[in-house]
Amino acid sequence: MNKEYILVTGAAGFVGSAVANRLNSLGFNTITIDNLSTGEKEVIPSETLFIEGNLGEQNTINKLNDYTISAIFHIAGQSSGEISFENPSYDLQSNTESTLLLLKFAQENKIKHFIYASTMSVYGNQSVLPVVETTNPNPSSFYACGKLASENYLKIYTTLGINVVCLRLFNIYGPGQNMKNLKQGMLSIYLAQALNDSKIVVKGSVDRFRDFVYIDDVVEAFLKAYKYSETNSFGTFNICTNKPRYVYELLDNIKKNCDNLIDIEIIDGTPGDQFGIFGSNWKAKNELKWEPKVDFDEGVQKMISWAKNNI
Amino acid sequence: MNKEYILVTGAAGFVGSAVANRLNSLGFNTITIDNLSTGEKEVIPSETLFIEGNLGEQNTINKLNDYTISAIFHIAGQSSGEISFENPSYDLQSNTESTLLLLKFAQENKIKHFIYASTMSVYGNQSVLPVVETTNPNPSSFYACGKLASENYLKIYTTLGINVVCLRLFNIYGPGQNMKNLKQGMLSIYLAQALNDSKIVVKGSVDRFRDFVYIDDVVEAFLKAYKYSETNSFGTFNICTNKPRYVYELLDNIKKNCDNLIDIEIIDGTPGDQFGIFGSNWKAKNELKWEPKVDFDEGVQKMISWAKNNI
Structure with a gap:
């Protein structure tokens, strides 16, 4: 039987490398795609197979055809609201087109699990805080628009056989940033x-x-999301501390x-x-069985x- | 002084040609871009200047640099929910990337008015009807996701000096379809x-x-939206009949x-x-001073x- 991999996009970045590292330590085989635009090659865990390329391009995705992939953790992407104003089209390609191409790949290859690194930015400015997952999004940057569009695309793919979890990550910090x-x-x-x-x-x-959330807690949220996707077709969760x-x-x-x-x-x-923004993690606590420890x-x-x- | 044009994208299509026709009859000069993918060249009004090309490509947008443009009516786009499932990436390029490129062009050329043909599809399935403009969108096709993303991008550009009106068009019908x-x-x-x-x-x-709305009424909504954008920086309106x-x-x-x-x-x-869906046009009646006649x-x-x- 072929070796099975979990695809962790963006493992040359802060969150992607931490997630890949943890998956490796749990005995999973991981593979990553990263364009090294803001990430660094040295950050990619040594056990993780590395493909260099832009996820917004079909040619890059095609390189995955040589591997058996059982789950996708899509973490790569342009992650600065500020930069999204300098080049909205690049942001769209990096954050939204990439998601669409990966979803198509997942569907074609019957990959059942898709965990997406979304963002609290989708909420924008809100008058009622803390934000909950049902708060009407009000994106105020191109970055946030592209991430919200990806969430919407992902939700549609649940009707096409893929189990999806969107993690709305708040301000992540910690060693490795x-x-x-x-x-x-x-x-x-x-x-x-x-x-x-x-x-x-x-x-x-x-x-x-x-709302600041520590990197180790975020990594734990990805693992819980993966578990959640075994028995649920869709979930969106605030990953935050309530404070x-x-x-x-x-x-x-x-x-x-x-x-x-x-x-x-x-x-x-x-x-x-x-x-100003902070979120409620009530839903994550209750459904994902996750809570911040640090x-x-x-x-x-x-x-x-x-x-x-x-x- | 240079001749001034209104850019009506998609004038080889049903709605775009009707809007361009009406603008021509009111004495405006119009110019269009259309890729003739579903539209037909014969449908473009003879007085309307025609540029053939894909709006999702910068090269096409660059062809507008020879003209002085005072307003943009962005009507072109892949408009079938069904087709969006066959090729989600094409839909994103056609409907969202095009909007971003046109917005960048508008900003660079200090074009103050941007009227956007959005869609009732952004609402998706809703338990409370009629839908109003504050109903939380729940897009259920790639087409709807792309249109909603465009709306969000447009809203951000209002902070960058462009007055925007999004018309959420319901089921348009009439001669010329x-x-x-x-x-x-x-x-x-x-x-x-x-x-x-x-x-x-x-x-x-x-x-x-x-909720079926007649083409002449829709054309009138575009004119009212143009007028609205003279004194308002942003508005989203259901264009529908309440029935x-x-x-x-x-x-x-x-x-x-x-x-x-x-x-x-x-x-x-x-x-x-x-x-099933139908919309409330209360806001359009009150703020846009529009109501369906047919x-x-x-x-x-x-x-x-x-x-x-x-x-």
Whole structure:
């Protein structure tokens, strides 16, 4: 019998590499596709088979035909709201066209499980918080539009025999986050600036707030989603902590944990940025049997310790 | 001063040609882009400048650089839910990528008005009817997903200086409908079958229902939307009649108005088809100052008379 693989797209990135690593450690064989546009080859776990290419192109997908794949964890994609404004078409290709092509591939190859890395950005600005999965989406960036479109496409494919779980990931942080990409990841951006320049440039108000979830908890959510997809045809889940954390809290935390004196400069926000959001994880707790384990202060400390050695 | 044009995409199609015609008769200069994939060259009004090409390709959009354009009526696109299942990627390119490229063109050329032909399909199956503009979309075809994504992209561009109106068009019918395309247009499909074959093949239950709106009323909605966009940055409107019409009513009406004896065969429905939908036009009446003028029975009679001479 052929060796079976789980396809983890984007394993050269922060979340993809962590998920692939964990799957490897559990004894699964993993294969990845990544275009190395923001990810790095060294980040891909050594046990993971690597195909380099753009998922928005059929030629890349065709390279998968040599392998037996039992599940898809689609994590690759342009992941910066800010960059989506610079090139909306690239964002569409990277985040939506890729999903469509992978779904077609999954259907043709009778792959039953499709776990999708969606985002809290689909909610946009909302007057009622915390957001729940039934909140009417109000995307305010091209990135969010493309992710929401992918969710909708995925839902249709459940009628075509694929079991789908969409994880709406909130602000993920933790060791392994890309400290060189200054357009993605609030905590990693601030930390990189603090450690490199002793100065943090905050784009937008310090009263903005987010729901921060630790990388290990996110990886666990992917595993629970995979399990969920064995017996359910569709689910969408907020992966979050139920707690708003303000930008000023984050800044205080960084200042407290760094040895150097850090200046703060506040400039205009980025287009399409959400002012404040946090989510309810009630549904994830009840249906996915997932809940976050790592406390915010503990997580930030771990992240800072790691960052000091990896800058 | 340069001659100013209104760009009406898809003027080789049913709605696009009717809108361009009307704009021409009001003294506007019009220009169109159409790839003639389902439209026909002879349908394009003779006064309308014609550029042949795919709107999902930058090369086509670049051909507009020779003209001064004051407004965009984006009507072109793959318009069959059924076909969107055959080729989801083509649907995405035709309906969503095209919108993004046109929006970028509009922004670069400071075009202030963008009127978009969206669809009632974005609602999908809903338990509460009639649908209103705040009903949470639930797209059930790739076609609907792509149109909804376009709406979301358009809304973001209102923050970048473009005034946008999205018209959620319900089932449009009337003289000029393409009688050769048997995958788009419920009334035109049934009529073509009745007149050509004396047999109507109904895909799905005769208890399904739709909200039918006459082509002249739809054209009027585009004009009102253009006017609305002079003083408003964004609006989404149902263009419908508030009245459900059942498939069996339609069949009875056709039988009554055709001279030949007509057989009815009922087969399985098409994927992603909505069972029943009708909309509220309250918002269009109040804000757009639009309401439908043509009664269903009168409209169907006009359509059948026209079809008999154009089959």
